Amino acid sequence: MLDFPVVDGHFHLWQPGRLLYPWLSPDAPPPSFGSADAIRDEIGFEDYRLAMAPAVDIRGGVHVEAGCTDPMAETAWVTSQAMPGFVLGHVVQIDMMNESAAGFVNEALTDPFVRGFRMRLNADRRINPGGVAADAARYTPAFAAMEAAGTVFDLSIFPGQAAEAARLAARWPGLTFVLNHLGWPRIETGQDSFSNWRSMIRTLAKHRNVAIKLSMLWPIDRAWRADRLRPFVLEAIESFGPERTIWGSNFPIETIFGKPGEQIAVLLEILNEVDGAALEDIFRRSACRIYGIEPAECGVPSGTAPPALMA
Numbered sequence: 001m002l003d004f005p006v007v008d009g010h011f012h013l014w015q016p017g018r019l020l021y022p023w024l025s026p027d028a029p030p031p032s033f034g035s036a037d038a039i040r041d042e043i044g045f046e047d048y049r050l051a052m053a054p055a056v057d058i059r060g061g062v063h064v065e066a067g068c069t070d071p072m073a074e075t076a077w078v079t080s081q082a083m084p085g086f087v088l089g090h091v092v093q094i095d096m097m098n099e100s101a102a103g104f105v106n107e108a109l110t111d112p113f114v115r116g117f118r119m120r121l122n123a124d125r126r127i128n129p130g131g132v133a134a135d136a137a138r139y140t141p142a143f144a145a146m147e148a149a150g151t152v153f154d155l156s157i158f159p160g161q162a163a164e165a166a167r168l169a170a171r172w173p174g175l176t177f178v179l180n181h182l183g184w185p186r187i188e189t190g191q192d193s194f195s196n197w198r199s200m201i202r203t204l205a206k207h208r209n210v211a212i213k214l215s216m217l218w219p220i221d222r223a224w225r226a227d228r229l230r231p232f233v234l235e236a237i238e239s240f241g242p243e244r245t246i247w248g249s250n251f252p253i254e255t256i257f258g259k260p261g262e263q264i265a266v267l268l269e270i271l272n273e274v275d276g277a278a279l280e281d282i283f284r285r286s287a288c289r290i291y292g293i294e295p296a297e298c299g300v301p302s303g304t305a306p307p308a309l310m311a
Contacts, residue, residue, distance in 0.1 A: 001056065001264065004280055007087070008052070008061035009287040010180070010215045010248025015042050015077055020069040033218060039252045045081045048251055055261030059284075060087030062248070062291050064154060064180075065118055068093065072108065079113040089115035089291045091154050094142060097126060101142035109149055115291040116152030117142075122161060122184060134164035135171070143168070147175040152291060155210070156180045159192050162200035169207035176209055176290060178246065181216035182236055187228075188219060198235055205239035211290050212240045214267070214282065215248030218257045230270045237274070242281035246290065 016024050023031055024040055052058045068074035071093040082088045092108045094101060094117040108114050121127055121134040134157055146153055155177045157165050162183075169177055183204075185197035204210045214236060221228035237245050247267070249260055257263075271279065287293065 001261070001268070002279070002283055004057075005059040005284060006056040006247075007284040007287040007293065008058060008249050008251070009246035009291075010064050010213050011048060011061055011251040012064060012066040012253065013043050013045065013048060013078055013081070014066045014068070015044070016040070017042055019073055019077065021067050022069065023067050033253060033256060038256055043252050045083055045086070049083070049086075051251060051255065052249065052260055055259070055264050056283075059085065060089075060288070060293055062089045062091060062115065062287060062293075064091045065093035075108065075111055075114065079111060082113065087293050088113055089293050091116040091118050091152070093117075094119050096139040096142040101139075102145040105142060105145035105149065105151075109151065114151075115293070116154055116178070117146060118154035118156060118180075120156040121164075122156050122158045134161050135167045143172050143175060147172050150174070152176045152178055154178050154180050156184070158184050158186070159197045159200040162203050165200075165210075166203050166207065169204065169210050173209055176211065177207075178290065179204060179210060179212045181213060181219075181248075181250070182232060183212070184216075184219060185232060186219045188222060194231060197232070201236055201239045205244075210240075211244040211246060211286065212236050213246045213248045215246075216250040216254060217263075218254065222257050224258050224263055224266050226266050226269045229266065233267065233270050237271075237278075237282070242274070242278035243286060244290075245282045246286045247283045 014021055014024065022028055024036055026040070030036065049058065063078050065071060065074060075090055075092055078090055079088065090113045092114055094104060096119050098104070105117065108117070127134060143153070153175055155165055165177070183197060183200055186192045187194070214233065217224060217229055220232055251260065254263060
C-alpha cells in the first residue's frame with residue numbers, strides 16, 4: 001500500500017437526523033447507484049476515519065456537499081467536526097440560478113474551511129435535457145465571483161456536456177475547474193462509451209485550469225475489476241498529468257461496492273508502473289495544491305506551488 005500520508009480529494013458526511021437530504025429519505029426514488037439503505041444513517045468523521053484507517057494514513061481531505069437543502073447549515077456541521085491531525089477543506093453546494101448566487105459565494109468564503117463550490121450540472125433537472133446549458137449566461141455572476149475569489153468549482157457533468165464545460169473553462173481562465181468522478185462515464189448502463197468519454201477527457205485536458213478527480217469508478221464497473229478500469233484510469237492520468245489528477249475515495253457511497261482498502265489496492269495495481277513522485281501527486285499533493293489546503297499540515301513538503309493551476 002501507500003507509504004506516505006494521504007489527502008482524500010472527495011468524500012461525504014451527512015446528518016439526516018438534523019439536516020434534510022432529500023435523496024436519503026426512505027421514500028425517495030433509488031439513486032443511480034441503487035439502494036441507499038446501507039448508508040442512510042448519520043455518517044460522521046469518526047465513521048470515515050475508522051473506514052479509511054486500515055487502508056491509508058489519512059491526514060486531510062476535501063469534503064464535498066452531499067445534497068443538503070441548507071448548504072450553509074451543512075457547512076457549519078461539517079466544519080464543526082474538524083479533528084486534530086486532519087486538514088479539512090469543504091466544497092459547498094451552490095444554486096447558480098439563484099439571483100443572489102454571487103453574494104452567496106462571498107458569504108460562504110467567510111468560512112475558513114470553504115475551498116470551492118459545486119452545482120451538479122448533470123443532475124439538476126433544470127439543466128440539460130431541461131433546456132438549460134451547463135454554461136448558461138445566467139451563471140455569469142456566480143462564476144465571476146468565484147473567479148475573483150480565486151476559488152474552485154467542482155465540475156459535475158456527463159461526457160455529452162463536454163463542449164459546454166470546455167466553453168466554461170475558456171470563459172473563466174482564472175477559475176479552477178475540477179472534473180468530478182473521472183467525468184461520470186456511464187459504461188455499465190451503456191449510456192456512454194470509452195470513445196466518447198475519451199473525447200471529453202482530451203478536450204477538457206487542453207485547458208490548463210481544469211483538473212480531474214480519480215473517484216467514483218462504479219459507473220464503469222461495479223465490481224471494481226482492474227482490467228475494466230485500467231484504460232479509463234490511465235487515459236485520465238496521461239491526459240491531465242499527475243499534477244492535475246486528484247484521488248478521491250467517494251466515501252461512503254463507494255463502500256457499497258467494496259472496502260476502501262480493496263479499491264485502493266486495485267488502483268495501485270493499475271498504477272504499478274507510475275513512479276513514486278507521481279503517486280504522491282495523485283494521492284496528496286494535487287489535492288493540497290488545487291484546493292489550497294496547507295501543504296505542511298498534510299505531509300507535503302514546503303515550497304509547494306500555489307493553488308492556481310495555470311502558473
